[in-house]
Amino acid sequence: MPTEVLMPALSPTMEKGNLAKWLKREGDAVKSGDVIAEIETDKATMEVEAADEGTLGKILVPEGTHDVAVNTPIAVILGEGEDKSAIKDVKPSQQQKAAESAAPAKAEKAEAKAQETPAPKQEQKPPQAPEAKAASDPDIPEGTEMVTMTMREALRDAMAEEMRRDKDVFVIGEEVAEYQGAYKVTQGLLQEFGAKRVIDTPITEHGFAGLGVGAALAGLKPIVEFMTFNFAMQAMDHLINSAAKTLYMSGGQMGCSIVFRGPNGAAARVAAQHSQDYSAWYSHIPGLKVIAPFTAADAKGLLKAAIRDPNPVMFLENEILYGHSSPVPKLDDFVLPIGKAKIARSGNDVTIVSWSMGMSYALQAAEELAKDGIDAEVIDLRTLRPMDTGTIVASVQKTGRAVTVEEGWQQSGVGAEIAARIMERAFDYLDAPVARVSGRDVPMPYAANLEKLALPSVAEIVEAARAVCYR
Amino acid sequence: MTVASRKTEAENGARPFQKAVPDFSKEQDLAAYERMLTIRRFEEKAGQMYGMGLIGGFCHLYIGQEAVVIGMQMTLKPGDQVITGYRDHGHMLACGMNPKGVMAELTGRTHGYSKGKGGSMHMFSVEKGFYGGHGIVGAPVPIGTGLAFANTYRGNDNVCLTYFGDGAANQGQVYESFNMAELWKLPVVYVIENNRYAMGTAIARSSAETNLSRRGLSFNIPGEQVDGMDVRAVKAAGDKAVAWCRAGKGPYILEMLTYRYRGHSMSDPAKYRTREEVEKVRATHDPIEQARLRIIEKKFASEDQLKKIDAKVRALINEASEFATHDAEPDVSELYTDVYR
Ligand SMILES: Cc1ncc(C[n+]2csc(CCOP(=O)(O)OP(=O)(O)O)c2C)c(N)n1
């Protein structure tokens, strides 16, 4: 049967084009791959190749014709043994019919234009976005022994416990094995688990982050340590494009169970390239979970949860907090839910929301405020994505006022996100605009006095809380 | 190891391969012919469907390079892994993925391999050992190295074929991967598909060392150049490389000298090369035509029998395109699924 050659779409946006030139004449033999015509699109002159073998039976659109809509028949190709008389039988090819009925947006648009009767396509409404739900913290049985330990030890114990539990878990990064960790977080792991499961890498963040993703796609559960998150920017492409998006792009077939961890946020006196908070960066990305603990117990329970989680998790630690000690319940398997905020101090007058190092300023500020008779409620988010909006909103419904505290920059920061959610869900409860305390809008300075000024302070939080309380 | 000459004839279009290649058996030649033809017909059909607006966005066709994936796939065993970039339709078909599912992904429909959420550049099949389908140039290289790492970690003798282009060969992460792979003796074959162009940039305009098989030299990774237009040469080189990896000797580099006939993607007017250059490769080195002539000459099959194979392949591809044209778009409820699990 003769087949029609249709005006092709030659770019993602093309709807029509000019038929510049025919390179074959009626009666010419054509074979697959021969250039038969040239078409001008808005961008370039493109060649049309024949897809079938045969003879060019008839040219339907002469050269020089402008604005030929995509999918218009432009010629007829005759198959072996067919002659021109067959042309009158030509039926639109099966696919052209399909193109019409299956309604690919582009073909439809082009056709609608040609007839100047725009066929309105029913707009599909997006479904409701799912609400993240998180379980509550497990009950700690009465009489459980509490062991005071540093966050560093708690993190190490979490990894060791999970490595004992699951042979697929391994630790990889710079100086994690023989050196025992640049910040000594992986202390003792090499001795217990050996070099096969505790792996020193070359200084090659882009490479080992990608390698970790590959191992995770193959079903292993890597814990990838970045010496600090400042260096993870070299690996950003794998964190976001490879780790976070693969589950979605594979239609749920192939996921990536991996933890990227290491110290994040301002360190002391190391200046701009080594001192930066990435909370907002990662919390922007669907497909990632982002955790930033403040206490040793949360660090342990959440790191264990992160290692078990089937999704990629960014686990943001803090260098200054590594040496801080706090009580951790002595339980065989202490795991906390990801996505659940914690009321670190309850109060009625103002809600202060923070996480990680910001919590240390926030709690001190609450003590100061208490002296003035302002009873602050302090929420430790612990997980930034998925964010526990419910706990924040419930608190603001009670207090009517909110202050956010973060080390990172204000523009497009986590505080901005919290303020927006409060506005969307608790606007009627607010007695004052939400206040944001954050790092200054500058790269981190080196000089001791300037560095101090660049970071949020207890005094600023106190001032902001007073302001929203009009006191 | 055959990384001797600094300059290769591949740069000016001539193929350096006069050397004898091991023959295929009748079964191998016929199987390779049919599989290469399946990719060719699939890609031609995809091109047509793109022209009809049924396929959107970027669509990178593999026409001309078929011998590379088909020859390499003949060296694998169950449990081996394959990963590549965005020019991935041929790799998926070679892995045994269903043309219907691949085509339906190209049209963004429910029964596409990624439920319509990945498109041409992002498809995966756990079952067939195909790990994507990646849109970022160079990114599959460390990921493939990680897949190989998993084989070592698990103590099996599986191998990962990690494909990338001549353009991708200039990415820093490639060398980070080479270093780790050799350091840890990971079972990964780096298959560089040198089709002489990265979009519009001819290899000599982008690469200080155009013999890409030498790119592993400073990591002690052996490499060789292979006539990527001859499926038998690909298979022979692949066998050697895969055996090297399975024996625990570490990574291996194969530079496949090949050629893409079509533009970089569907919207590429291809003004950076002459029509004659394309015609010449096509006329003298086409991988499928070479196989066809060989089959006829050796009387492995008659013209008629080959016509039957052609018809069978066409029917398979038509069925795929019919399916992909009529399959439903994903339900709107799919918008929010598969972000987390
Ligand atoms: C990191 C990155 N940079 C640029 C691009 C855009 N891009 C896509 S393909 C391509 C050319 C790659 O050529 P090559 O590696 O030779 O592979 P081929 O297309 O020839 O198969 C470019 C520049 C990209 N996808 N990713």
Ligand SMILES: [Mg+2]
């Ligand atoms: Mg190329």
